[in-house]
Amino acid sequence: MKVYNTLSRKVEEFQTLEPGKVKMYVCGPTVYAKAHIGHAMSALVFDIIRRYLEYRGYEVRHVMNFTDVDDKIILRAQEKGVDPFKLGEMYIHEFEKHLQDFNILPATVNPRATREMEQIITMIQGLVEKGFAYDKDGDVYFRVTRDSQYGKLSGRRIDDMQSGYRIEVDERKEHPMDFALWKAAKPGEPAWDSPWGKGRPGWHIECSAMNLNHLGEQIDIHGGGNDLVFPHHENEIAQSESYTGKTFARYWIHNGMLQLSGEKMSKSVGNLVTIEEFLENHPADALRMLVLNSGYRNPLSFSDEILAQAEKAIERLRSGLKPAPAAAPGAAQSVVDALAHQVETAESGFVQSMDDDFNSAGALAQLFDLVRGINQARADGATGAQLSAAQLKLRQLTTVLGLSLEKETETHQEVDGFVNLLIEIRRELRANKLWELSDSVRDRLAALGVVLEDSKEGTSWHWK
C-alpha cells in the first residue's frame, strides 16, 4: 500500500509501527455551531480510509476528538445565554447522529478536551520543565524558537512567517509565532485549576494530549482537513515531539476542502450547507459518492448538478444488484465464465486502485465495470444463481467504500397495497390494449413519485 504523506510531500510505502495494527487520529470539529457538509466530507474520507484498512486486514484504532472548549463556544454560549458545556454537548450529540446517518463507522474513542484536563496540564508542565514553554501572567506559551524542527510539516520557516503582516504582535510573547498552551480565564469563563492559575487549554495541546492518552507516544496516521496543516498540526508536532522526544505521527493525511461555487465552504465565508439541510434533500449516499468519485486530496466541487450526477451514479450501481427474472432461461457457460473473470478483474483492480493512496475513483470505475458485466449476463439470460457470486462481490466491495445502496425513500407501507392494486388493474387494461388509459395510470403514478417498469415478467415499481 502506498500513502501520500503531507510531511514528505510524497507517496510513501505504508508501514505500521506494529504489524497489522493502525493507530489513527483524526481531528474532529469544534462544537460551537451546526456542522456543515465540509465536516461530513472529512469524516467520510477517513471513514473510507479506515474501512479499507480494515478490509486489508488491519486492526484500526481510530480516535476522533471533539473540541468542546474554546473561545467561540464560550462566545456563542454567552450570546445565547446558555451554559457552554451544554451547548457543546448538544452539538456533539447532533454530530454523532449525523455520522450515523452517513453510515460512518463510530470511532474507537471520541475524547473531549474537557475530559482530558489532567493529561493536558501534565503535558504542559512537562513542556515548561523542559524549557519548551514559559508562563506569563497565567498564560503558557510554546517557545517555537526552541524547536529546531518547527515548520517541517507546513514547509514554513519561522523567519519567513515573522515578517508576515498578518501576525499581530502580542507583547507577552517572546516571539510572535509562540502559541498558547494555556489561557488564563477571564471572569465568567469556564476554567480549570492549574499550576498557572485558573484557565483553559489552548486549541492545539488537547490533540497532543489525547493522542498520548489514547494512542501513545507514536501513531501511524494523523488526519484532518488540509486547512489544519498550519498552524494546528504543525503545533501538535512541536508539542508532542518536544515532549516525548520521539517522532509523533508517521503519516500525515489531509483531505481537500469542499468547494461551493468555487470557494471553500466555511463558517467565515458563510457559504455553507449544513448537514441537516443536506440530509433533508438528499440521500446520505450521494455525498459519499461525491467524495468517492474524486481524489480525497483535491478540492471537492459541490453543486446541485454534480450532486444529481452522483445520485444517478448510485442508481447505476444499484442496477447491478437487481435480481434476475424468475423465468430466466439460464446463460451459456461462456457468459458465466466471462462474468466470473469479470469479478476477479474487478476485485484486483479495486485493490490496486485503493492501494494507491486510496484512489477511490479508480476503485469505483472497477465496480461500474462489474455492474456492466452483471447486467450483460442478466440480459443474456443468466439466472439468479448464476449472478449471485458477482452480486455478492459487488455488495461486499461497495460496503468497503461505505455505500449502503439501500433505497432511502420513506417507506409508506400502507401505500404498497394501493400501488399493487393499480398495477393489477392496469394489467387488465393492457391485456385489453387500452394503451391510453394504462399509460395515463403510469404517468400519473410517476407524477406521484411511483415509477412503473413493464417487462415480460410483469410490472415492477419503485419510488423515484
Add this chain to the structure above:
RNA sequence: GGCGACGUGGCCAAGAGGCUAAGGCAAGGGUCUGCAAAACCCUGAUCAUGGGUUCAAAUCCCAUCGUCGCCUCCA
C-alpha cells in the same frame, strides 16, 4: 508579500514518462418494448497556452494566463 495545489470530452473526474487517455452523468444513434422505463450495443477529448528535456510527455523542467487553499478561527 511568503508557501502550496490545481487547470483532462458539455458536466464530475481517474491517470503522473511509452499498452486503444479509466469510470459516472448528460447527449446522439440502435436493440428490446404496444409505447415508455430499465438493461444492453455503438458514437466523441491529445490533456490551459507557449517554449524546452527525451527515442518517447497529459505525465519532467521553465514561462505565461486562470482558479483555489494556507499564512487569523476553520474539516
